[in-house]
Amino acid sequence: MMLNRRTLVKGAAATLVAAPALAQDWRGTTLRFIPQANLSSLDPIWTTATVTNNHGYYVYDTLYAADMDFVAKPQMAEGHEVLDNGLRWRFKLRAGLRFHDGEPVRAQDCIASIMRWTQRDAFGQLVGRVVDDWAVIDDRTFDLKLKKPFPLLLDALGKPDTPAFIMPERHAKTDANRQVTEMVGSGPYRFVAGEYNSGSRAVYEKFADYVPRPEPASRGAGGKVGHFQRIEWHILPDPSTAANALTRGEMDWWERPPADLQPLLARNRDVVREVTDASGRIAIMRLNHLHPPFNNPKVRAAVRMAVFQEDYMRATQGDDTSAWQLCRSLWPKGTAYYNGEQEDLMPQSIARATEALKASGYAGEKVVIINPTDFPDIGPLGQVTADILKRIGMNVELAETDWGTVIQRRGSREAVDKGGWSIFHTTGPAPGWGTPATSLLVRGQGARGWFGWWESAKAEQLTQEWLDAPDEAGQKKAAHALGRLALEEVATVPLGQFTLKTAYRRTLTGMPHGSAPYPWSVKRA
Structure with a gap:
């Protein structure tokens, strides 16, 4: 069965009436924003949820950041030196950096933050393997000593998704497997905890003591100039309500309008639709490798x-x-490492999959798909998967809930009868999943890896070969082998690649480009 329309927004364009008007409390210094999903988790190091990463860019800053060309540029750092034949990096912070609680940003805060990040992030874990020691030189200067050279260190610290956000030392010392719940950063906006209501809204106020860099903003790098004193995130899971709010001028910016409503928005001359990240995103299905039936590679292959x-x-x-x-x-x-379609591994055949499942030893174990009803880019993915798996003969339960619950539940390593899961779906930025160091999809880290916990010593060996390769040809060889291995063993199933058009009121200018809806540069005309 081909699903040609989102179940989540079926008929939305036809029923674009009767959405209750939101309270009009405009101030010229306030931006009202509709995020892609509910902000249910606040710690951008603990979770890889894109909405939490976007929130992280408001509250936190980074030592380095990738620009539009994916070149790492100094951000909180004034600069660095590479010493001892690449075995020691000395970083110096810009003068005047302060956290939202008024305390200065110190070298100790940076060290603790990076150490916590190296325990959670895939690229960070590669950094962690080669760290020998840290040393505080003074409040603004610290050394990172390595066991062997790591030329990609700056790219790791400032990568566009889940970078090494810097937080106070007292927060960074939180167990990496537990969430930080108090939001204190040194970024351009301060999180207003007293107005946060998960499922309803999040509020940010401009941080008066933030000192932007002098360079123009470029993706996550450069001068992060906030032009609004206050930014409100309004969680509007019903697309009809969100579209009404935007077209009536009750909201300024809708991060991800669903495809069904794009034609409607295009007819409104007061609304601008724009692709702000031309590199696009990919959709994926992630399987749980810890429990039946997907601990069986033959079932995964089917x-x-x-x-x-x-x-x-x-x-x-x-x-x-x-x-x-x-x-x-x-x-x-x-x-860089895309090298053609793997049609032999993905024949797109129900008949072949059915036969493969019969021969796999599958014994009718329940497959629980955890799936959000409030996320139009993700919810239909789970619905399609449920239909496909039933057709090839699997025992399927589609457990539909909200995205915040999916984020929490996917961290469970229990069997499905104890609250665990078998499959979830998500999307991610194509550049962020474009190298062995940054992609969660191809790493075989097992218990230390991403949800699903695929374990493969060979995958980790190929990742290291890519890191150690002396030239581009060696990197491509290792990356191509890794991508093939991960798809063969079904670490992840790719579901397609797409671009998104954000929508905003024509009164806004300076819309930022990149892989996140950054809060800087945009202003009201």
Whole structure:
């Protein structure tokens, strides 16, 4: 069965009436924003949820940050020196950096923050392997000593998604497997804890003591100039309500309008629709490797064979094929290591998948798909998967809930009868999943890795070979082998690649480009 429209927003365009008007309390210094999903987790180091990463850019800053060309540029750092033949890096902070509680940012805060990040992040874990020691030189200067050179250190610290956000030392010493709940950073906006209501709204106020860099903003780098004194995130899970709020001028900016409503928004001359990240995103299915049935590689392979990407893309992104494309590879199109479609591994055949499942030893174990009803780019993915797996003969339970609950539940390592899960779906930025160091999808870290916990010593060996390769040819060889291995063993199933159009009132200018809806540069005309 091909799902040509989102179940989540079925009929939304036809019923775009009767949404209750939101209270009009405009001040010229306030921006009202509709995020992609509810902000249920606040710690951007603890979770990889994109909405939490976006929140992180408001509250925290980073030592280095990637610009639009993905070149790491100094951000909180004034600069650095590479000493002892690459075995020692000395970093110096910019003068005048302060946290939102008024305390100065110190070298100790940076060290503790990076250490916590190296325990959670895939790229960070590669950094952690080669760290020998840290040393505080003074409040603004610290050394990182390495066991062996790590030329990609700056790229790691400032990567566009889940970078090493800097927080106070007392927060950074929180166990990496527990969430930090008090939001104190040194970024351009301060989190207003007293107005936070998960499922309703989050509020940020401009941090008066933030000193932007002098360079123009470029992705996460440069001068993060906030032009609004206050930014309100309004959680509006019903697309009809969100569209009404934007077209009536009750909201300024809607991060991700669903495909079904794009034509409607296009007819409103007061609304601008724009692709702000041309590199796009990929959709994926993630399997739990710890428990039956997906601890059996033959069962996983049967699922991979059944995936017909066009069904997924039409269900979430609509019938406009200019907005999406097939990508039967774990290296997204447009990234350095994409080397063609893996059609032999993804034949898109229900018949072949059914036969493979019969031969796999599958014994009818329940497959629990945890799936959000409030996330139009993700919810239909789970619905398509449930239909496909039933057709090939699996015992499927579609456990539909909100995205915040999915984020929490996917961290469970229990069996499904004890609250665990078998499959979840999500999307991620193509550049962020474009190298062995940054992609969660191809790493075989097991218990230390991403949800699903695929374990493969060979995958980790290939990642190290990529890091150690003396030239580009060696890097490509290792990356191509890694991408093939991860798809063969079904670490992750790719579901297609797409671009998104954000929508905002024409009164806004300076809309930032990059892989997140950054709060800087944008202002009211």
